[in-house]
Amino acid sequence: MNIGLFGYGKMGQMIEQIAQDRGHSIVAKIDVETEEVDYKKIDIAIDFSTPDAAFNNITTCFEQNIPVISGTTGWLSNYDKAVRICNEKNGAFIYASNFSLGVNVFFELNSYLAKMMSNLNQYKIEMEEIHHTQKLDAPSGTAITLADGIVENTEYTGWELDKSDEKKIPITSKREGSVPGTHSISYNSMVDSIEIKHTAHGRQGFALGAVIAAEWIQGKTGVFSMKDVLNLN
Known part of the structure; x- marks a missing residue:
């Protein structure tokens, strides 16, 4: 799986390590100073960016037919808009306030x-x-x-x-x-x-859950939650 990381802070770096340990590749690291992104290389996006950047990151990926896993908080006033765009583009999306x-x-x-x-x-x-x-x-x-x-x-x-x-x-x-x-x-x-x-004893649990969610959503369309990933419904 070729992963694009939106946000390359401490969480992004932890996700990178865990994803690579599980056999995946990080093909893009998008942060505040990133000017160009080659979306064609990305199979799935994992967003742990900032509240100001999250909505644009997520919806741009939907426009590019890229599934999105988002753990960024503080942007949820635009969540319903993101869901609508995801459904319009027949995309795939999981938002969780916590992926642990x-x-x-x-x-x-x-x-x-x-x-x-x-x-x-x-x-x-x-x-x-x-x-x-x-x-x-x-x-x-x-x-x-x-x-x-x-x-x-x-x-x-x-x-x-x-x-x-x-x-x-x-x-x-x-x-x-x-x-x-x-x-x-x-x-x-x-x-x-x-x-x-x-x-929580560290960030590893959050990062592992996000990577597991990314693995689970491959080939699916729709808006899901960690309840779906963990079969807790």
Whole structure:
């Protein structure tokens, strides 16, 4: 598989290493200073660029009939437009706020716990996410996905950053050192607390999941998720 990497920061470099270890070739490394891209060489694009660049990267690949795996967060106001263009071009697309295999299991666990807790109004929910100081967006895309999973299964109407509204999930975002990513959700009452937590030990899990998604989407058309890749539906 000939991969074009959109974004060649720490994640892009990790994806390169893992993809090559799995027998794939990196034929393009597109970053902010890249002026020309030979799209004909690219079988599939993996996008870990920036919020400002992601939509253009993704839709340009659809125009070139290149499937896209995107893990860039902070651009989702244009997600529906990207999906529409993908479908118009009969393309293939997977966006995930987090490609870690463990995190995607954690997403399912979070939704299941929210469903069980939905009628226990004495419990109040809190969420915390911790990432490295170079992370640009807050809260993290993973935290937003977790919040969406709770909203779908409870009476909460949304989320708020660093605020407390009884109808919304309060999310605390911390930026510390080189933390790859820690997410915790707690349900607290006067008598006890229930907490689930996922801690990443490095970027390898994110990169491996993105490469596995790229391998899975070959030959397919449509808009998919990591639930499809991992057969969690």
